[in-house]
Amino acid sequence: MRPFLYDRATSADLAASALATSADAPLVQGRVDAEYLAGGTTLLDLMKLDVMQPARVTDITVLDARHGTITVTDAGLKLGALVKMSAAADHPEIVARYPVLAQSLTLAASAQLRNMATLGGNVLQRTRCNYFRDTSWSACNKRNPGSGCAALDGVNRQHAVLGASEACIATYPGDFAQALMALDATVDIVGAAGPRTIPFAALHRLPGSTPHVETTLAAGDLITGLSVPPGPWTRRSLYLKIRDRQSYEFALASAAVALDLQGGVVRQARIALGGVATTPWRARDAEAALAGKPINEATAADAARIAFAGSKPREHNAYKVALGQRTVVRALLQAATLED
Amino acid sequence: MTNHSDDERPASVSRRRFLGATASTAAFPLVGVAAAGQAAAQTMPPPDPQAPVDVKLSINGEMYRVGLDVRTTLLDALRDHIGLTGSKKGCDHGQCGACTVLVDGRRTLACLTLAVAAQGREVTTVEGLARADGPLHPMQQAFVDHDAFQCGYCTPGQIMSAIGCVKEGHAGNDDAIREYMSGNLCRCAAYPNIVAAVRQAKLQMEG
Structure with a gap:
């Protein structure tokens, strides 16, 4: 871990203006980055890996x-x-x-x-892409802009099929x-x-x-x-997470689903996908396809297909398209059976 | 390095601590007003991030005062500066749970906690569970009774995590114990015995 200046925030306002100011001036050995420290579970991990090198760390837990x-x-x-x-x-x-x-x-x-x-x-929280976390790989546009992306043609089983670019496919x-x-x-x-x-x-x-x-x-x-915000969909909601082991693991595919049903028909469906995209991913087209319809195997499968219509799989992550679709189907069917 | 005193009072301020506090609080006025900050920056030497910081830690009910590089984790402070080597370093990246301690009663990974950020909180390590001449904590005794280890390296972290698991109310059945203990890896795979130990200790801790 590289040296950094540590201080404790006294208020959110002061901390924000302090970090904004320090973004322009080298703090330690020519480095300008400043980061907030809260739980530290991402920051300290990545500082130990030398992926993040803030010159100043402002502890906000006291707020x-x-x-x-x-x-x-x-x-x-x-x-x-x-x-x-x-x-x-x-x-x-x-x-x-x-x-x-x-x-x-x-x-x-x-x-x-x-x-x-x-x-x-x-x-x-930052990506678990191994090429991002391992600094022995020189090519990572996220860690080192302009250096390329080792994941594009590398071991990309965990990588994103939605929202990716030729510069980055990190989930x-x-x-x-x-x-x-x-x-x-x-x-x-x-x-x-x-x-x-x-x-x-x-x-x-x-x-x-x-x-x-x-x-x-x-x-x-x-x-x-x-x-x-409140809404008639918040109680009939669930999170389905599919992963390599049952506990303490990142998602290969996940779905956050919330349904507003009336008489068994969808008034509003909300679907967000995890583990398959480069950002938190809302599947609005799939939601629209469900409006006015009952939730059953056929309508859920339609929605799932639409949710992954724009997916661009690479060599090792093509399974995520089918896995992600099945995750959406199961999440929708389970949510439909919940008590309102 | 260790300056351990049982009668350390929280209100006492050493010269070094006073200077340290002055330096760190001065950072905010400097940047809060940009013009003043620039003027001051020209006259003051740049701060040295590697200068030792005076850190006071409350561990197992006793106050410890140590001079630390600010990068020092709570785990390294415990093991290398204070001499409490019960907490173990496994992965040092928050993945294995061997370093688990209680901070303000809640299980926490000492390897991902800066020692300087643990000031003002009460830290409990495996050494703080039982007196040298007293009975073992029910969780320690349960691990002995159920042979809930093989090599023993993960055991202090397992025990601290298990105490947290019971206190948080997540040890109601074997499935819950497995789920809420999943952050503690055991390479010897003593998991069935660990679950049995947690089940036994829960009854005693709540009895």
């Missing part, structure tokens, strides 16, 4: 009194960015009223990691983000210019030709909270 609470009302769900994954996963009101959120968190990582990792950090690794996508969550951000709120769907960027730019956050921007 948890202000940004670490959960509020559930009829107006929706508010989650402080410093809420731990385990706290949200075990929250009785989230389990009952937003099961897709609770399940996506419970099925992620390990109990220790869920005790450490925060929700704000979780949605910014977005998280689970919780899919649930937030499906429920139309919003993100509260404090930046150097003050606070703002954006749709969660506008947080992540497709890799395109700049895979090292993963989000729309500017230097210094700090996620302070997440909001999830």
